[in-house]
Amino acid sequence: MHVLLVEDDKILSEGVAQMLREQGMLVDVAYNGEDACFIAELQKISVMILDIGLPDIDGFEVLRRLRTGKKNALPVLLLTARDAISDRVKGLELGADDYLVKPFSTLELVARIKALVRRSSTKSSEVKLGHLTLESLTKRASVDGQALELSVREWNILEYLLQQESRVVSKQQIIDAILEHGEDMTVNAIEVYISRIRLKLQNSKVMIRTIRGFGYMLEEEKVP
Template sequence: MKVLVIEDEKLVAESIRAILEHKDFDVETVYDGEAGTEYAELGIYDLLILDVMMPKLNGFQVARQVRADRCTTPILMLTARSDIEDRIQGLNAGADYYLTKPFDSRELLACVNALLRRQGDQVDELRMGNTALDLSSCTLVCGENSVRLSAREFDVIRFLLQSKGRVLSKEMILARVWGYDSNAVENHVEVYVGFLRKKLTSIGSDLKIEAIRRLGYHLEVAE
C-alpha cells in the first residue's frame, strides 16, 4: 500500500514514515501543500495523510483541490487544532477522518487500517466491458474463462481499471507499480502491457489496452 504524507514539520513526517514503514507500508513525504497537491493528483496512492497548517496551501485547500479534481483517495487529516469547527471544516473539505495531534502511534495505525479497509471493502472486483479483475485471487475473468496474473501484471491492470479510461503515462504506471526509488524504466511498462494484452486475448476479453502516442495507455472496450 502506498501512502503519501503531506506534513511541513519534517520530524513529524519522518516519525509517521517510520511508524508506517515498520508495518510494511510504502511511504513518501512532501513538506508543503502545493507539492502535496501535485503528488496526490498523480493518483498512485492508496491513502493521503494531510496536515492542516502548512506553507503555500493549507490542508483544507489541498483537500478541496484534490476532491475537485476527482481524486477519491482516502484522506486522513492531522492537526493540532482540535476545535469542532476545524474538524467540521476538514471533513467538509473532503477529509475522511480527522486525527488530533499529539496522537499515539497505535491510534494512527488503527485509523490508517480502518480507512484502507473501508476502501477495500467497497468492491471485490473491478469490471469493465465483459471482463472482471478478481481482487482476492489476482485473476482476470471473462465468462467461463479466466487467467491468473503475476503480481506486476495485477498491479498494472488494476491501476488501468481504477483509472476508468483515463490515460496513464508510463511514468505514472512506473511510480505506482514499481515505486519512485525503483531502477525500472519505461520498457518494463511496455513489456507488462504486452503480457496483459496476450492474456486478455486468451480469455476472449473485449478490453483493449490502447497506446496513446507520447501520452501513455488507457483501457477501451472494443466495439
Template sequence: MSDRSTRKIVLLVEDNRQLSEAEGAFLESAGYDVDYAMDGMEGYRLATENHYDVIVLDVGLPRIDGLEFCRRLRTEARKATPVLMLTARDTLDDKVAGLEAGADDYLTKPFAVQELRARIEALVRRVRREVGGGEQLEVGGLVLDLLSHTVKREGRTLNVSPIGMQLLSILMRASPAVVSRQDIEREIWGGNLPDSDTLRSHLYNLRKVVDKPFDHPLIHTVMSFGFRIADARSEVSAT
C-alpha cells in the same frame, strides 16, 4: 524495490520533517509504500497525478493548507482518495471544517503511530469493500454506482466523499428501514469508533449534497432510533 501495483501506497503531506520521517518509517516497516510532500502545493500535485490508497494530510501546511488542499482535491480534481487529516486543533468547529472540506477521518496531535496505522487500514478496508460491491443501488431517483464510485440524483452527478458513499450504501441497502447510529458506526469504523460528533458531521455534509439542492429530502432522522433513506412522497401515495 517493491512492486507498487500490489502494495498499499500512502501519500504523507507533512511540513514537519522529523514527524514526517518518523511516521513514514513506521508505515514502511508496516508494509506500506510512502510518498512524501513538505507543502500543500507539492502534495496536491502528487495526489492528482498518482494513485494512492490513502492521503495523510496535515492541516497547517505552507503554500496551501490542508483544508484548501482537500477542497481542491474533491471539487477540482474530483478525486475520491480517502483523506486522513492530522490537526493540532481539537475543537468541534475545527473537526467539522475538516470533514466539510472533504476529509474522511482525522487524528488530533499528538497521537500514537499505532493509531495512525489503524486509521489508515480502516480507510483502505472501507474503500475495498465499496469497490468489491460491483452493483448499483437506487432509491427515489438517487443512484449509487458502487463500481464507478458515482452518485446521481435525478440525472445530476453529485460530489460525495468516500465516507458519504459508505453512508449511502448502508442506508440504501436497508431502505426503507431505519439503521441505528450504532450499526452505522460499527459498519464504517469497526473497532476504531470516532467521537459522537463525527457521524453527525458526515451526515450533515451528505445532506447538503444529496438533499439541499432538491425539492424534497431523502435522508431522514428517526428520533431515538437512527436514520433512513426513502422517498416519503411515494410512501404517502401508497397508503
C-alpha cells in the same frame, strides 16, 4: 498500500514515513499543499494523511481541490491540533473521511489507515484497464468477460501493478507489497510470476513493461 503523507514538520514526517514503511506500506511525503496536489494527481494513492497547517495552501484548500477534481474519492485522514475542534468540523464538512489528533499513537494511525482503505475498497472494488477487469472483492480477473486463471501470487502481483498503473515499481516493492509478515520470496520468483502474468494478459490491451535497472510498469497498450 500507497500512502501520501502531507506534513511540513520534517522530523515528524520522516519518523511517521519510516514507521509506515516498516508496516509494508509505500510512502511518499509532501511538505506543502501544492506538492501534495501534484503527487495525488499523478500517482495512484491509497490514502492521504493530511496536516492542516501547511506553509503555502493549507490542508483545507488541498482537501477542497481533491473533492472537486479527479481524486474526489481518495480517502483522506486529517491531522489536527488537540484543541482545534472547529478545524475537525470544517475538515469533515469539506470531505475528510477521518481525523487524528496530534500527538497520536502510531498504532492508532496504522489502524485508521487500514480502516479507510478497507472502506474505500468496498465502495469501488472493480478496476478496469484496456480489456482487463479486476474485481477485488471476489478476487476475479477477466479479459473481455473471459475469466483469467490466476494463482494467489499472480493475482496479488497483478492487482498491485494495476494499483500502481503507469508507475515504475521495483521487484522489492512488489515483494514488500504482497507478502504477509514473516513470509519470504526472491526477486527471481517475481520474474517468473511476471512472465506467467504476461502470457495471460495477451489480447488484454495491457502490458507489463520491463524498465531495465528499475523494475516493472503496467500500462495500457498504445493504439498506433
